[in-house]
Amino acid sequence: MVTTNAPLRTENLSVVFNPDTETEVTAFRDISFELKSEEILAIVGPSGCGKSTLFNVIAGLQPATTGQVEVKNRQVADATGHVGYMLQKDMLLPWRTVIDNVCLGLEVQGLAKSVRRARAQELISAFGLAGFEQAKPGTLSGGMRQRVAFMRTLALDPDVILLDEPFSALDFQTRTLLQLEVMKIISEQKKSAVLVTHDIGEAVTMADRVLVLSRRPGTIKNLVEIDLSREDRDPVKLRKNDKFQYYFQALWEQLEL
Amino acid sequence: MLNFRVLLSQIGLAVVLLGLWEYLTAIGYLSASLYGVPSGIATRAWEMMLSGELWQHTWVTTVEAVIGFAIGSAMGSFVGLALWLHEPTARCLRPFIVAINGVPKIAFAPLIIVWFGIGMEAKIAIAAILTFIVSLITTYNGTLETDKDLLKLMRSLGASRVQTWLKVVVPAGTPWMLSALRLNVGFALIGAVVGEYISSQEGLGYVVYYSGVLYDLNGVWVGIFALMVVALLMDYLVTLFERMVRW
Ligand SMILES: Nc1ncnc2c1ncn2[C@@H]1O[C@H](COP(=O)(O)OP(=O)(O)OP(=O)(O)O)[C@@H](O)[C@H]1O
Ligand SMILES: [Mg+2]
Numbered sequence: 001m002v003t004t005n006a007p008l009r010t011e012n013l014s015v016v017f018n019p020d021t022e023t024e025v026t027a028f029r030d031i032s033f034e035l036k037s038e039e040i041l042a043i044v045g046p047s048g049c050g051k052s053t054l055f056n057v058i059a060g061l062q063p064a065t066t067g068q069v070e071v072k073n074r075q076v077a078d079a080t081g082h083v084g085y086m087l088q089k090d091m092l093l094p095w096r097t098v099i100d101n102v103c104l105g106l107e108v109q110g111l112a113k114s115v116r117r118a119r120a121q122e123l124i125s126a127f128g129l130a131g132f133e134q135a136k137p138g139t140l141s142g143g144m145r146q147r148v149a150f151m152r153t154l155a156l157d158p159d160v161i162l163l164d165e166p167f168s169a170l171d172f173q174t175r176t177l178l179q180l181e182v183m184k185i186i187s188e189q190k191k192s193a194v195l196v197t198h199d200i201g202e203a204v205t206m207a208d209r210v211l212v213l214s215r216r217p218g219t220i221k222n223l224v225e226i227d228l229s230r231e232d233r234d235p236v237k238l239r240k241n242d243k244f245q246y247y248f249q250a251l252w253e254q255l256e257l
Numbered sequence: 258m259l260n261f262r263v264l265l266s267q268i269g270l271a272v273v274l275l276g277l278w279e280y281l282t283a284i285g286y287l288s289a290s291l292y293g294v295p296s297g298i299a300t301r302a303w304e305m306m307l308s309g310e311l312w313q314h315t316w317v318t319t320v321e322a323v324i325g326f327a328i329g330s331a332m333g334s335f336v337g338l339a340l341w342l343h344e345p346t347a348r349c350l351r352p353f354i355v356a357i358n359g360v361p362k363i364a365f366a367p368l369i370i371v372w373f374g375i376g377m378e379a380k381i382a383i384a385a386i387l388t389f390i391v392s393l394i395t396t397y398n399g400t401l402e403t404d405k406d407l408l409k410l411m412r413s414l415g416a417s418r419v420q421t422w423l424k425v426v427v428p429a430g431t432p433w434m435l436s437a438l439r440l441n442v443g444f445a446l447i448g449a450v451v452g453e454y455i456s457s458q459e460g461l462g463y464v465v466y467y468s469g470v471l472y473d474l475n476g477v478w479v480g481i482f483a484l485m486v487v488a489l490l491m492d493y494l495v496t497l498f499e500r501m502v503r504w
Binding site: 056059060083089093095104105107108109136 | 411414431
């Protein structure tokens with residue numbers, strides 16, 4: 001493999017569930033892509049084409065049937081913890097307070113309590129949740145829960161962040177707000193992110209490039225550059241932008257819904 | 258306010274039922290010698306209180322049930338939770354646990370009395386075994402119900418199995434553990450009372466059994482009501498514990 005400074009690269013990845021049995025399912029095939037430094041790469045594709053499975057493989061939670069994953073030029077085999085992974089559901093621990101949920105990964109890594117607290121407090125303030133440190137997740141709104149899940153992912157300061165439909169369960173306003181916040185944080189903290197979404201508008205708004213997957217078994221159909229400046233990317237104003245309309249239309253036609 | 262109303266209606270219900278019972282006996286519809294009668298029960302209870310035997314018997318049964326409950330529930334909950342840590346062990350033990358659970362555990366009582374003698378130890382052991390099994394199975398099944406995505410989350414954070422156990426499986430299993438405790442109040446009392454039936458000179462099980470042999474139905478009822486009071490008390494203790502550990 002050529003060595004570049006890509007924070008994440010996959011080569012010929014494929015996953016087959018229950019191979020050589022009647023229930024054999026190929027989730028996806030021949031997925032090769034490179035995530036550039038400080039970019040947001042969106043992945044869109046029909047339901048069941050293997051997007052979550054792809055994330056599981058990248059995060060090291062599940063072996064690939066063929067191919068390999070490299071994170072910062074190091075091959076990922078069984079290891080976990082090398083990327084920040086925000087699962088499709090927020091998965092907050094209901095018995096923990098907000099701040100303790102944010103600290104979860106830091107605890108696992110064995111950081112001292114004072115360090116954990118300081119880091120979590122910083123994030124909580126940055127996301128406007130100051131005052132809710134001691135609240136239990138059950139008392140939070142959907143948007144707040146999602147913010148906490150995102151903070152928990154950021155707390156470990158990973159270079160690469162995987163976001164699996166992080167906003168799909170939110171109402172339009174909350175979603176728009178969170179899209180902005182997440183874009184801002186990712187660019188401020190110089191993270192690179194892969195964003196799985198069903199929402200083409202969201203992909204165009206947030207991503208620098210969009211990877212379109214085919215129906216299962218998922219294969220790469222196309223890779224579309226979204227040529228919009230950071231300033232253009234206001235979720236509301238963007239809707240009137242001709243370029244937005246154009247990309248939206250182009251992606252829509254490629255998606256096999 | 259609401260609590261007070263509930264309490265009032267509960268007392269009302271008890272008074273009505275006992276009153277009806279007393280009345281039906283007074284008009285000769287129910288036979289006092291076959292069913293006992295509230296006034297007779299009260300008299301009998303009063304006698305036993307004055308002589309101090311009611312306290313003595315209640316105390317013995319309470320101690321047996323509470324100690325058996327504590328030992329059995331604690332060990333059962335711990336083993337049930339810990340089995341999650343090592344799946345091969347859990348899988349190996351499963352048929353044995355299922356087999357033991359399938360047998361009415363009271364069938365072990367004679368063995369235990371042979372091993373532990375006729376003192377309180379044997380009754381404690383019977384109560385402990387009953388509650389151990391209930392806690393073990395309920396709690397272990399609880400750990401298996403842990404949300405798969407939570408486990409996935411912990412792995413993605415790089416957590417070890419022990420870390421996942423401490424931070425996710427144990428807290429997630431707590432409601433199951435608590436529900437087993439509630440069931441165990443009943444099981445611990447069954448254990449103590451059955452042990453006393455089989456061989457004993459004291460305890461509420463002895464009171465019930467011995468009064469029955471003598472056809473002293475009022476005496477049987479005194480034992481039963483005392484057992485109810487003990488059960489309510491233990492249930493209240495479980496409630497207090499629940500408030501401490503529940504999230
Ligand atoms: N453990 C498994 N065993 C067998 N098949 C599986 C397993 N996990 C996922 N699959 C199958 O693999 C395919 C891809 O699943 P995956 O969850 O990755 O899809 P997805 O693209 O994330 O879908 P969605 O957009 O609905 O979230 C599905 O058809 C699913 O049924
Ligand atoms: Mg998915």
